[in-house]
Amino acid sequence: MTPELQEQEERLQFDRFDHDDAWGLGSRLVGLARERGYAVTVDIRLGDQQVFHYALPGTSADNDDWIERKIRVVRRFGHSSYLVGQGYRDAGTTFEERQPHLDPALYAAHGGCFPIILRGTGPVGTVTVSGLPQLEDHRLVVEALGLLLESKRTG
Template sequence: MSTRDARGGDGLLEELAAQEEALVLPRFTHDDAWRLGSLLVGLARERRAAVTVDIRRGGQRLFHYALEGTTPDNDAWLERKARVVERYAASSLRVGERFRSRGTTFEESSRLDPDRYAAHGGAFPLRVTGAGVIGVVGVSGLPQAEDHALVVDGLTAFLEELRTSWTA
């Protein structure tokens, strides 16, 4: 799924909002965090992507895995991107794009410490039906649009697995 296209600002913002609306989970347990995290690690391996995967719920880290080729910098990026999701209840790419669509940047206009917050793609809200945003899933190691796309692809596959298990 592409996160960059010729539509630019408003078209991209609409696409990012639609992703968040579509990727709402029926539940999210500790076991679900393991399954989603493992799925993301598998996708990263298939794509030969050196990334770190992180899943947290309510301040508790439920899954964390760093593939070969990553560094502690990826952990720092994940912390900063997760804070943006927790504060704005939107993907870190969407928040950054909102500022860019206004002709500014998150760093210039948010009034938040850039050492603690990063509105760069790769962190996505874990939204549960009836509960709202309960956590964050994030990936760091690729260019921001690719980090975001990996998370979206992983969540899409995870949601499909959940749907399949309901009908089985």
């Protein structure tokens, strides 16, 4: 699965990403979640600034905590939180075992946070979903990123 996750990060890159794009991505994620009856929280950051945040009914402050923990993993390692965790699982271990100096109350290598990557620049922000099983959180983010990029191409 790791090669597929790496391919996603190569494919899901932007030429530019601004506040309006954050609104479009966040709104798309909220729309997909509503259509499917998902209780999730959506968060988008550009640098250190939170530019989109929405919690659907059925979520709680726990989802906000998961979001912060996933974001720290993406910022530290530069890859999606699911890819980081999967890399350890593929090696027959866990993130927590291999990174004992990182407090699990602050870091969660669980799916749902994806770097917002600018082609030629690298990560400039994050998009995060919390509320579903980790693979489903990850897949929802990847789907919405793909839809936004496609709409920008056909625009």
